[in-house]
Amino acid sequence: MNITEKILAKASNKSVVRPGEIVDANVDMVMVHDLTGPLAIEAFKRIGVNRVWDKQKIVIILDHQVPAESVKAAELHKMLRAFAREQKIRIYDVGRGGICHQVMPEKGHVLPGTVILGADSHTCTYGAFGAFATGIGSTEAAAVFATGKIWLKVPEAIKINVTGQFQKYVAPKDLILHIIGLLSVDGATYKSVEFAGPTIRAMSIAGRMTLCNMTVEMGAKNGIIEPDETTRKFLEGRVSKPLPPFEPLKSDADAEYEKVVDIDVSDLTPQVACPPSVDNVKPASEMSNVQVDQAFIGSCTNGRIEDLRVAAEILKGRKIKEGVRTLVIPASQEVYLQALHEGLIEIFTEAGAMVCGSTCGPCLGGHIGLLAAGETCVSTSNRNFIGRMGSTEAKVYLASPATVAASAITGRITDPRELEGNKA
Amino acid sequence: MKVTGKAVKFENNIDTDVILPGKYLVLTDPRELAKHAMEGLDPAFPEKAKTGVIVIGGRNFGCGSSREQAPLALKYAGVRCVLAESFARIFFRNAINIGLPISECKGIASNVEDGDELVVDLEAGIVENLTKKRSLQVTKLPPFILEILADGGLIENLRRRLKTK
Numbered sequence: 195m196n197i198t199e200k201i202l203a204k205a206s207n208k209s210v211v212r213p214g215e216i217v218d219a220n221v222d223m224v225m226v227h228d229l230t231g232p233l234a235i236e237a238f239k240r241i242g243v244n245r246v247w248d249k250q251k252i253v254i255i256l257d258h259q260v261p262a263e264s265v266k267a268a269e270l271h272k273m274l275r276a277f278a279r280e281q282k283i284r285i286y287d288v289g290r291g292g293i294c295h296q297v298m299p300e301k302g303h304v305l306p307g308t309v310i311l312g313a314d315s316h317t318c319t320y321g322a323f324g325a326f327a328t329g330i331g332s333t334e335a336a337a338v339f340a341t342g343k344i345w346l347k348v349p350e351a352i353k354i355n356v357t358g359q360f361q362k363y364v365a366p367k368d369l370i371l372h373i374i375g376l377l378s379v380d381g382a383t384y385k386s387v388e389f390a391g392p393t394i395r396a397m398s399i400a401g402r403m404t405l406c407n408m409t410v411e412m413g414a415k416n417g418i419i420e421p422d423e424t425t426r427k428f429l430e431g432r433v434s435k436p437l438p439p440f441e442p443l444k445s446d447a448d449a450e451y452e453k454v455v456d457i458d459v460s461d462l463t464p465q466v467a468c469p470p471s472v473d474n475v476k477p478a479s480e481m482s483n484v485q486v487d488q489a490f491i492g493s494c495t496n497g498r499i500e501d502l503r504v505a506a507e508i509l510k511g512r513k514i515k516e517g518v519r520t521l522v523i524p525a526s527q528e529v530y531l532q533a534l535h536e537g538l539i540e541i542f543t544e545a546g547a548m549v550c551g552s553t554c555g556p557c558l559g560g561h562i563g564l565l566a567a568g569e570t571c572v573s574t575s576n577r578n579f580i581g582r583m584g585s586t587e588a589k590v591y592l593a594s595p596a597t598v599a600a601s602a603i604t605g606r607i608t609d610p611r612e613l614e615g616n617k618a
Numbered sequence: 619m620k621v622t623g624k625a626v627k628f629e630n631n632i633d634t635d636v637i638l639p640g641k642y643l644v645l646t647d648p649r650e651l652a653k654h655a656m657e658g659l660d661p662a663f664p665e666k667a668k669t670g671v672i673v674i675g676g677r678n679f680g681c682g683s684s685r686e687q688a689p690l691a692l693k694y695a696g697v698r699c700v701l702a703e704s705f706a707r708i709f710f711r712n713a714i715n716i717g718l719p720i721s722e723c724k725g726i727a728s729n730v731e732d733g734d735e736l737v738v739d740l741e742a743g744i745v746e747n748l749t750k751k752r753s754l755q756v757t758k759l760p761p762f763i764l765e766i767l768a769d770g771g772l773i774e775n776l777r778r779r780l781k782t783k
Binding site: 264334 | 760
């Protein structure tokens, strides 16, 4: 079996599972946020049970519309706080957490080998820690609140074997955009995407999270990476339980995959996903005719300290082009504080960027940094759909933090290696 | 479970941001959500759907976010069933969980045009195009999913199952 099959077998008390089989899995953790939680709570109240199945296994995180951007949002937040209080559920409120997919592992809610559900499509991010993690809707979350169980179809798996060393200013974001370009936006629908190979072993947790985060953009049920020493180092001191042995969380040598894709990143260049589809991927160097009005560095895809460091390295001592507005949004309070300690906030501010408090912000067009008709944003986030960041007549280009920072300086989409002073 | 209605057809890769734009996610009343169904592509959709329609999609219908507000908006706008070549998995589960009939149907995009009169029988796994006088196979859903749909959604199904325990 591969690692996903092993986790699902254990969760459903079976020795073996096969792709296509439907299992009734025990859930280890479920998360809802401020845009999916209210519907989940309403649905939960209709079930007719008084208490959630396990208050230790539910987490509520306010991140999409924070701080409350309207009275309506404030009312929803109030409802979530009341439910958390009533059920004694952990809630990460404004100023206490940040973007759900950053907060979950940071605060120790993600353990390798567990089944984690989240009422958010980017829940697949936690596969970076060797967990089976997938997105669900609000009603399903409500049912899990009541029962602690979910039916799941064991997915077919695609293995992506990555070798080679990234060039300077080429990042895991460029790799995942390249992969989505290769496989297409429905190339992994219903499937598990497992990343393996020496490049993955050498990759930081932040990079692994970026890869797994965007597997849903090709339709995947989950993205996953076998846990290792890098995983252990990140989680130690964060989790309250002892870490499980990682040995059973390795795919067998004879594990079956529907497809194996080999990728050497040595020649990979900075990539851009052009609107309105995440698989419309082109080299950044070919997009220099695209003028940008807004640059956004943040989101659950690329708002981590490693992302902010590379953006700051590029913005340090430079000024953002007149006419470009740049938003930097750390993925969590922890990331914000670290960026503050390292002097990154100062660098961004001096360059002419606006640093906002941790929120999903412009990524989903809920609030902060929306686009008007005819405007263009180059963004480190994960979706470039029509209307995603505001007007249906605005355009969103997806790229790495380095590419977005370089583009903010020139005012057009720029390969960070081409920036004056960065050239080898 | 037979569903009838006129077809309203969409392309491949219809994402949840066009089905229900993010700015409306603070709305919780499904009737309010319904007013914005498919607003990203066709603001006139709620008017068209009023009398009860069947949405036909191409590949990867419902890709993107996990927002259940997307199928909810469709259901309350008057959509009786969604058939497509393939679906994004969260949208598919969400539709079932809120009691909106849904299934895959290979060849549907090339065999149905906007306005065709359709009859869908999910139990039998068949869709009849009355306008074009032809029928197609619909992927049969497992019995437990048909039960959820028959109950009107996952919560109603769970209530019934918890009672009979």
